[in-house]
Amino acid sequence: xxxxxxxxxxxxxxxxxxxxxxxxxxVYGSGAYCVKEVLLCDGDHVxxxxxPGNGCPDTSIANSTDLRWDLQLGTVSTGTVATAGAGLxxxxxxxxxxxxxxxxxxxxxxxxxxxxxxxxxxxxxxTVLQAGSAVTSLTVDPTTHRYINVEIxxxxxxxxxxxxxxxxxxxxxxxxxxxxx
Amino acid sequence: xPRRILATLLLLIGSAAFxxxxxxxxxxxxxxRARMKVVLLCDGDHExxxxxPLDxxxxxxxxxxxxxxxxxxxxxxxxxxxxxxxxxxxxxxxPFLYASLTAAGTSSVTVNPVRHRxxxxxxxxxxxxxxxxxxxxxxxPFEDLQE
Numbered sequence: 001x002x003x004x005x006x007x008x009x010x011x012x013x014x015x016x017x018x019x020x021x022x023x024x025x026x027v028y029g030s031g032a033y034c035v036k037e038v039l040l041c042d043g044d045h046v047x048x049x050x051x052p053g054n055g056c057p058d059t060s061i062a063n064s065t066d067l068r069w070d071l072q073l074g075t076v077s078t079g080t081v082a083t084a085g086a087g088l089x090x091x092x093x094x095x096x097x098x099x100x101x102x103x104x105x106x107x108x109x110x111x112x113x114x115x116x117x118x119x120x121x122x123x124x125x126x127t128v129l130q131a132g133s134a135v136t137s138l139t140v141d142p143t144t145h146r147y148i149n150v151e152i153x154x155x156x157x158x159x160x161x162x163x164x165x166x167x168x169x170x171x172x173x174x175x176x177x178x179x180x181x
Numbered sequence: 182x183p184r185r186i187l188a189t190l191l192l193l194i195g196s197a198a199f200x201x202x203x204x205x206x207x208x209x210x211x212x213x214r215a216r217m218k219v220v221l222l223c224d225g226d227h228e229x230x231x232x233x234p235l236d237x238x239x240x241x242x243x244x245x246x247x248x249x250x251x252x253x254x255x256x257x258x259x260x261x262x263x264x265x266x267x268x269x270x271x272x273x274x275x276p277f278l279y280a281s282l283t284a285a286g287t288s289s290v291t292v293n294p295v296r297h298r299x300x301x302x303x304x305x306x307x308x309x310x311x312x313x314x315x316x317x318x319x320x321x322p323f324e325d326l327q328e
Binding site: 028029030031032033035037090091093095096097098131136137139141164166168171 | 237238239240242243244245246270274275277294295296297298321322
């Protein structure tokens with residue numbers, strides 16, 4: 001019975017429910033752009049520790065600010081020397097798409113960095129992003145930095161905070177976007 | 182005689198009168214720089230408050246470089262309707278409000294560059310409308326559309 005329930009749950013819940021910080025969730029494209037979507041934050045992100053100390057993506061590290069999203073490579077930056085990648089997008093959007101279970105919504109800031117190790121920190125948003133507020137989304141057009149990170153400005157009490165990054169690159173006519181299904 | 186009247190009516194009444202949400206109303210080439218495609222996000226009497234979301238990725242020409250949405254017709258409405266134009270990260274995802282359009286106030290919004298894959302419209306005070314239209318103009322670089 002338990003196995004049956006688990007099997008049914010796996011069928012019912014989409015794969016997105018099991019995504020984690022830094023996971024690529026979708027690649028698609030047509031017309032003018034190819035789009036790569038990644039979850040910069042996914043999880044409860046409520047550990048009682050305010051900034052600094054709760055950056056996304058932090059993969060499996062509870063309180064880490066030493067990992068950033070590398071727009072050039074399309075991966076979490078580990079501070080290693082760059083190799084060939086998908087290339088920088090023309091522009092990107094960072095958006096709070098869910099803050100489930102939150103009475104007090106989490107506030108987040110978006111940062112760009114000059115270097116992979118976090119040198120040169122620049123806040124890109126003028127107003128904090130917060131689910132249910134007037135500002136839930138930030139568009140950076142054109143792309144201004146290679147390394148991007150989300151920092152929790154003020155932690156809320158939600159159980160699942162989703163912050164998605166969409167990177168837009170120009171699409172060539174008649175050429176399928178790399179990685180698109 | 183009735184057949185002749187019917188045939189005449191069919192000729193007189195334009196095809197636009199039978200358009201519904203999501204219909205493409207026109208495609209226009211402007212010189213050599215851009216192509217514009219017009220889609221009716223909302224069209225009809227609209228007792229319903231929602232107009233079906235449009236998936237730009239699956240639209241005829243795909244994702245545009247930018248778009249604009251306009252409240253173009255509010256025929257017969259008992260009160261001035263409001264059309265909230267929204268971007269969504271999924272077909273039933275979290276909506277992001279671009280603008281609230283009214284005929285007397287701001288009636289058009291431009292989204293440049295395109296930011297969301299899905300676009301929809303949420304209507305309010307649309308009671309009594311016999312023809313409410315929200316048109317979406319999608320812009321594409323002309324060279325990307327050449328065969």
